[in-house]
Amino acid sequence: MTGPQPPADPDRPGTGHPQPHPSGTPAHHRTTHPATHPTAAGATLVIGATGTTGSRVARRLLALGHPVTAASRGAAAPTEGAGPDQPPAPTDGASPDRPTAPPDGTAPTHGSVPPPRARPVRFDWYDPTTFTAALARAERVYLVPPVSEPDPLPVMLPFLRQARAAGAGRAVLLSSSAVPAGGPAIGQVHAALGELFDTWSAVRPSWFMQNFTGRHPHAARGRGDGLLSTATGTGRVAFVDADDIAAVAVHALTADPxxxxxxxxxxxxxxxxxxxxxxxxxxxxxxxxxxxxxxPELRDRLAAHLPPAYAAFLADLDGAIAAGAEDRVTDTVTRLTGRPPRTFRDHLAAHRGALAPLSPRA
Known part of the structure; x- marks a missing residue:
C-alpha cells in the first residue's frame, strides 16, 4: 500500500509549524459499572501480542513485573492451570498490530510467538469462544482492533462487554491520530469506551516509522524500485516510533492516576x-x-486487496494529510515518559539493515 494503510501512517501538510496538541480530557472514572469479579492476579491482556505495538507493550509490562496474557490469533491455548510464567507456545503467525485506521501496517517485528513469561492464549475477534480464556485474571486490556475491518464497533462490542463483566476495569485502545472519538471506524469504538470501563484511554499514534523499515509496502518499495507512492502531496506527518507508542500505552495501562x-x-x-x-x-x-x-488512484490500488469502502477510507486519509491534517507535533511522549520521542534519523540509524535493497528475483 501507500500512504495510509490499515496500519500505515498519515501525513499532514500544512504550514510546517507543528501545532501543540491539547492535553485532552481526563480519563473517565465511572462508578456505574462496578467490576463484578475482581481478578486475583491482576493480569494485563494484550491483544495483538505478536504485533508491532502489542509485542512491545507486552515486553515493557513484563519488565515492570506485571503479569501479561499474550493474545494472538496463532497462540496456542495454555494448558489448564498455566500461569503468567509459562513459556510461550509457538504460533503459526499472528496478525500484526494494525488499527482499523491509519498508523501501523507493519507485520510483526518481534517474531510470531508471545514474549517469554507471558501466558499465551489464542484470540480472534470473530470467534467469541476465544474470549473467556483470554480474559481469565485480566484487570486491564490493551485493545488492537481487527485488521482491515471498516466497522469494528459491532465486532468488538461483545468482547468489550464481556471484559467489563469479567472484571476488567481499565482499557487502552490503539486508535489513530487521524480519527477522533466519534469518527468513522475505530472512532466509534473510542466513543464507546467511557460507557464500558472505569478507566480508559485511546492511544492515537501518527504514522509509524516502522512503515519504512518493517514489512509495510513503503519499506518493500523503498528497498525495491526506490519509490514511495502516496496521495499526500506535500503534506507532512510527524512519524512516530512504535517503541514510543508502546511506552505511552504502558503508562496509560499502569499509571495512577x-x-x-x-x-x-x-x-x-x-x-x-x-x-x-x-x-x-x-x-x-x-x-x-x-x-x-x-x-482516486490510491483508492483503486488499495481496493485490489482491501474491501472497497475501507480502501476509500484509507485513500481519503492521504487526502487529509495533503490538506494538513497531520502536520502537528504533540508533547505526549515527553510528558508521560519523561524523555523525548525518537527522531526519524535515530530510527533509521538503528535499522540500517532493513534499508538494504531487495535481491533481484531469479
Missing amino acids: PPAADLVVTGPEALSYAEAAAVLSEFAGRPISHAPISV
Whole structure:
C-alpha cells in the first residue's frame, strides 16, 4: 500500500509549524459499572501480542513485573492451570498490530510467538469462544482492533462487554491520530469506551516509522524500485516510533492516576514523504523518492486487496494529510515518559539493515 494503510501512517501538510496538541480530557472514572469479579492476579491482556505495538507493550509490562496474557490469533491455548510464567507456545503467525485506521501496517517485528513469561492464549475477534480464556485474571486490556475491518464497533462490542463483566476495569485502545472519538471506524469504538470501563484511554499514534523499515509496502518499495507512492502531496506527518507508542500505552495501562483519555502520539518533527524519502536515501546510500499519485488512484490500488469502502477510507486519509491534517507535533511522549520521542534519523540509524535493497528475483 501507500500512504495510509490499515496500519500505515498519515501525513499532514500544512504550514510546517507543528501545532501543540491539547492535553485532552481526563480519563473517565465511572462508578456505574462496578467490576463484578475482581481478578486475583491482576493480569494485563494484550491483544495483538505478536504485533508491532502489542509485542512491545507486552515486553515493557513484563519488565515492570506485571503479569501479561499474550493474545494472538496463532497462540496456542495454555494448558489448564498455566500461569503468567509459562513459556510461550509457538504460533503459526499472528496478525500484526494494525488499527482499523491509519498508523501501523507493519507485520510483526518481534517474531510470531508471545514474549517469554507471558501466558499465551489464542484470540480472534470473530470467534467469541476465544474470549473467556483470554480474559481469565485480566484487570486491564490493551485493545488492537481487527485488521482491515471498516466497522469494528459491532465486532468488538461483545468482547468489550464481556471484559467489563469479567472484571476488567481499565482499557487502552490503539486508535489513530487521524480519527477522533466519534469518527468513522475505530472512532466509534473510542466513543464507546467511557460507557464500558472505569478507566480508559485511546492511544492515537501518527504514522509509524516502522512503515519504512518493517514489512509495510513503503519499506518493500523503498528497498525495491526506490519509490514511495502516496496521495499526500506535500503534506507532512510527524512519524512516530512504535517503541514510543508502546511506552505511552504502558503508562496509560499502569499509571495512577491515569493520563488523559485522548492521547495523540507523534514523533518530534513533521516531515513530508518527499522529505522522508530524502532522509531514507541518505541512510540507504541510494536514491529513494516520493512518487505522488491522486486519491482516486490510491483508492483503486488499495481496493485490489482491501474491501472497497475501507480502501476509500484509507485513500481519503492521504487526502487529509495533503490538506494538513497531520502536520502537528504533540508533547505526549515527553510528558508521560519523561524523555523525548525518537527522531526519524535515530530510527533509521538503528535499522540500517532493513534499508538494504531487495535481491533481484531469479
